[in-house]
Amino acid sequence: MKKIISLSIVFLLIVSCGKDLPMSTFDTYGPIAEEQAFIFSIIFWAGMVVLVAVEAAIIYVYFKYRRRKNSNRKAAQFHGNTKLEILWTILPVVFLAIVSVPALSAIWNFATMPENPAVVVNVKGHQYWFEFQYPDLHVVTANELHIPVGKQVLINLDSNNVLHSFWIPKIAGKTDIIPNQTNQMWIQADHTGLYYGQCAEFCGESHALMRFRVIVDTDEDFAAWIDHQKTEAYVPNDPLEKEGYTIFMSPKAGCGGCHMIHGSKKAKGRIGPNLTHVGSRQHLAAGIMENTQDNLRQWIKDPGKIKPGNIMASQGAVYMDPNKALTDSEVIALASYLQSLK
Amino acid sequence: MTTIPLKLPFKINLSRPVNPTGIWDWITTTDHKKIGVLYGVTAFLMFITGGIEALLIRTQLAGPEMKIIAPEVYNQLFTMHATTMIFLGVMPLSAAFFNYIIPLQIGARDVAFPRLNAFSYWTFLFGALIMKSSWFLGGSPNAGWFGYAPITTTTFNAGHGIDFWVVGLQVLGVASLAASFNFIVTIINMRAPGMSFMRLPLFTWMTFITAILLVLAFPVITVALIELMLDRTFDFNFFNTSAGANPLLWQHLFWIFGHPEVYILILPAMGIVSEILPTFSKKPIFGYAAMVLAAAFIAFMGWLVWSHHMFTTGLGPIANSVFTITTMLIAVPTGVKMFNWIGTMWGGNIEFNTPTLFSVGFLSMFLIGGISGVMHSFSASDYQQQDTYFIVAHLHYVLFGGAIFGIFGGIYYWFPKITGRMYDEKMGKLNFWLMFIGQNLTFFPMHFIGMQGMPRRIFTYDANMGWAFWNGVETFSAYVIAFGVLFFMINMLKSWGNGPKAGDDPWDGRTLEWSISSPPPVYNFLDVPKVEALDDFWVKKQKGITKIKSKTKPKDIHLPQASYWPMLVALGLTIAAYGIIYNLVVCGLGIAMVLITVCAWSFEPVNEPDAH
Known part of the structure; x- marks a missing residue:
């Protein structure tokens, strides 16, 4: 019912919904977003009544009181009307008091964290990507958040750099990510599928490119995904992939200084995204492009061009030092290796 | 030229400029009317630069994945657009009206502190130049007009852009504070006999309330800016998160300033509309006392709502509930004002000329902005709207459809008084309709794309998001607004030079400024008027009391004299500000210059020793 009411706004605004609008706040797939759209629809219709009435006045x-040519009409001279003024002071108070009841109760609903969440995820905001840690399940991944369908998920939000904000429009409104203050929110998705998320607090040069995806799995799929994420990284046999592996682990390239590849002794970094199963992700570079060989090569070749101001481009040895720059064949080998990390 | 030796350990001679002409007249003037014109012209030029920044932003967003403007430049553009429009556009445009109109409305010959008034202007001008010079000195500030810590700290922002913002805002703050004290003292002390507070024209009332808000609000942001300056220049740790700082400190300080600032921007426009509507409806304002009280209540409540800018920062349900309620409450006095404006027009004989059109445009646009404001006062659903284009739509309905429409109406309304000439009505109406249509087609679709999930402050978006169509419409319409403003400029320039003579009282006005010649003489009133009622001039006209012959001779009227020092003190401040950015020795020299020039200012003689 709530959903129908909120969807009615959508039609009123001549705005389509569904797959054409992957971040529409009206097209909801979870209890929080649904309640938020419902509360919005209450105040929306209340506001419409006021808007139409006053604009009509x-x-x-x-039309009624405009000065016309050849008219001798005199303006009425009155200074006010106390009764009327009291009326239009008190009426809005009553009006607001009524509409505020569901709005206030929802605040407490959202702020009450689940006691037994199915999953706990620690979200870390970075410039410009999201890290997702599942502390109880011992899994760390980046930019693609998997959650089980129909279950309450507790999210702890943290950052060791600037402010960010965690937002999945179709599932839940945003909560800011603030250094030295762990914020919490809970989410629940009632339908499996892929949902778009985006950083909603300005966080620097490539703020616009700090996106993520939420993949809502069935319980079985989620369990299988977790089991797979726990496994150690694939060790390649193919010569090209092997060459990429060697470059990745070499001190010259130094990739392992920032990136973690579970099972490897040389790649233990925690600054960049965990790449243990990067080949199994659908997107690259915080949800800005498909995970294909070609896109991956472009990204490795010149990440600063695709995402200006990112830390790999400004601090990675192969990008800072022209003597260490990657050759095209090295880029191809690295891309093949990373794609093999299913 | 008279010189007076001072009792100082060393002997110096100071003298004042006497009857300066040309450029020196403008540089040394202490005449509130000339300063008002300087404020208006400077602020309008700044408004144009802010508009160009807006057009560049819109051009980049015209379609998905456009590459016209680099991300870093885009971030600088939206930071400078907001900073410019708020601090260099709307606020000083309001100040231009304060300067020109307030002494005329209260029957005074000038403001209480004429030199301080000149100082305010020069400090504003130099502050604006500091801000804008960043474009040519290595890049502008890039962290948004709100400058949320810690992205403004040197760890994340090593360039000088933020430094320009930090010192520029402080210099502008000095200008605003000096002007506000001046207007508070002027309105309290310089009112003509009989002009009691409840006979003040509403524009004067709004100015008074705005000035009080400014005096209370600017110290708060100054504290925040000084903390940030200490962080950036001397490695303090107010906002250094790696040393344990909670960056929400900045947000609290910023919005305790920032929300009253919203009313600082809108109250003067409300005052202007409250002058225009009665004049052209040929009726007294509806519910004068309620209008004053509502504004005072809005100003007071403005201090109790700052956290509605921070609903998503995790303040907890108690804070969010309280600030939801306080924010909703502001709708009540605002509604009273809205109904009273309509009550003012009700039963009138309304002349729909350009000032009235802008005022009625103000009502209908500000209403939309007010209603969307109540919409996101509901913190529970605001989690979806916060930092989206829905907010961008809301704030532009308030600040463009509201404040700017009010200010444009005011410029047309007082243009004949200031220049003595009439503007071109046809072109004025064309200007209004272009801006009105452009405003709605630019900002209304932002409600849609905001609810469709488009975040603010992003330099690009993907084609598959479904935001492209409305963005294209918005960009096109932004240029329609620009054409409207272009017609405004042509109208002003043309009419100022060759418009038909306007006469002293072209609108059959209600307030004292219409009782004197257009443009007003340098002394404003030959005899200080005696006020006996609200809308005194109108009441006297109804009674058939016209001008009384005065025995006062203009040459006997004592007027504030020109001075070099206000400009030089402001220059010293500016040197100190650049010194903070580049070299602390230079900063010391600038501060020394301020101290010396302030002393010289204090000991400046009057040219006429017998004058009081």
Whole structure:
């Protein structure tokens, strides 16, 4: 019912919904987003009543009391009307008091964290990507958040750099990520599928490119995904992939200084995204492009061009030092290796 | 030229400029009317630069994945657009009206502190130049007009852009504070006999309330800016998160300033509309006392709502509930004002000329902005709207459809008084309709794309998001607004030079400024008027009391004299500000210059020793 009411706004605004609008806040797939759209629809319709009434009064005044040529009409001279003024002071108070009841109760609903969440995820905001840690399940991944369908998920939000904000429009409104203050929110998705998320607090040069995806799995799929994420990384046999592996682990390239590849002794970094199963992700570079060989090569070749201001481009040895720059064949080998990390 | 030796350990001679002409007249003037014109012209030029920044932003967003403007430049553009429009556009445009109109409305010959008034202007001008010079000195500030820590700290922002913002805002703050004290003292002390507070024109009332808000609000942001300056220049740790700082400190300080600032921007426009509507409806304002009280209540409540800018920062349900309620409450006095404006027009004989059109445009646009404001006062659903284009739509309905429409109406309304000439009505109406249509087609679709999930402050978006169509419409319409403003400029320039003579009282006005010649003489009133009622001039006209012959001779009227020092003190401040950015020795020299020039200012003689 709530959903129908909120969807009615959508039609009113001549705005389509569904797959054409992957971040529409009206097209909801979880209890929080649904309640938020419902509360919005209450205040929306209340606001519409006021808007239409007052704009109609303004237009009426325009036609009724405008000065016309050859008219001797005199303006009425009155200074006010105390009864009327008291009335239009008190009426809005009553009006607001009524509509505020569901709005206030929802605040407490959202702020009450689940006691037994099915999953706990620690979200870390970075410039410009999201890290997802599942502390109880011992899994760390990046930019693609998997959650089980129909279950309450507790999210702890943290950052060791600037402010960010965690937002999945179709599932839940945003909560800011603030250094030195762990914020919490809970989410629940009632349908499996892929949902779009985006950083909603300005966080620097490539803020616009800090996106993520939420993949809502069935319980079995989620369990299988977790089991797979726990496994150690694939060790390649193919010569090209092997060459990529060697470059990745070499001190010259130094990739392992920032990136973690579970099972490897040389790649233990925690600054960049965990790449243990990067080949199994659908997107690259915080949800800005498909995970294909070609896109991956472009990304490795010149990450600063695709995502200006990112830390790999400004601090990675192969990008800072022209003597260490990757050759095209090295880029191809690295891309093949990373794609093999299913 | 008279010189007076001072009792100082060393002997110096100071003298004042006497009857300066040309450029020196403008540089040394202490005449509130000339300063008002300087404020208006400077602020309008700044408004144009802010508009160009807006057009560049819109051009980049015209379609998905456009590459017209680099991300870093885009971030600088939206930071400078907001900073410019708020601090260099709307606020000083309002100040231009304060300067020109307030002494005329209260029957005074000038403001209480004429030199301080000149100082305010020069400090504003130099502050604006500091801000804008960043474009040519290595890049502008890039962290948004709100400058949320810690992205403004040197760890994340090593360039000088933020430094320009930090010192520029402080210099502008000095200008605003000096002007506000001046207007508070002027309105309290310089009112003509009989002009009691409840006979003040509403524009004067709004100015008074705005000035009080400014005096209370600017110290708060100054504290925040000084903390940030200490962080950036001397490695303090107010906002250094790796040393344990909670960056929400900045947000609290910023919005305790920032929300009253919203009313600082809108109250003067409300005052202007409250002058225009009665004049052209040929009726007294509806519910004068309620209008004053509502504004005072809005100003007071403005201090109790700052956290509605922070609903998503995790303040907890108690804070969010309280600030939801306080924010909703502001709708009540605002509604009273809205109904009273309509009550003012009700039963009138309304002349729909350009000022009235802008005022009625203000009502209908500000209403939309007010209603969307109540919409996101509901913190529970605001989690979806916060930091989306829905908010961008809301704030532009308030600040463009509201404040700017009010200010444009005010410029047309007082243009004949200031220049003595009439503007071109046809072109004025064309200007209004272009801006009105452009405003709605630019900002209304932002409600849609905001609810469709488009975040603010992003330099690009993907084609598959479904935001492209409305963005294209918005960009096109932004240029329609620009054409409207272009017609405004042509109208002003043309009419100022060759418009038909306007006469002293072209609108059959209600307030004292219409009782004197257009443009007003340098002394404003030959005899200080005696006020006996609200809308005194109108009441006297109804009674058939016209001008009384005065025995006062203009040459006997004592007027504030020109001075070099206000400009030089402001220059010293500016040197100190650049010194903070580049070299602390230079900063010391600038501060020394301020101290010396302030002393010289204090000991400046009057040219006429017998004058009081």
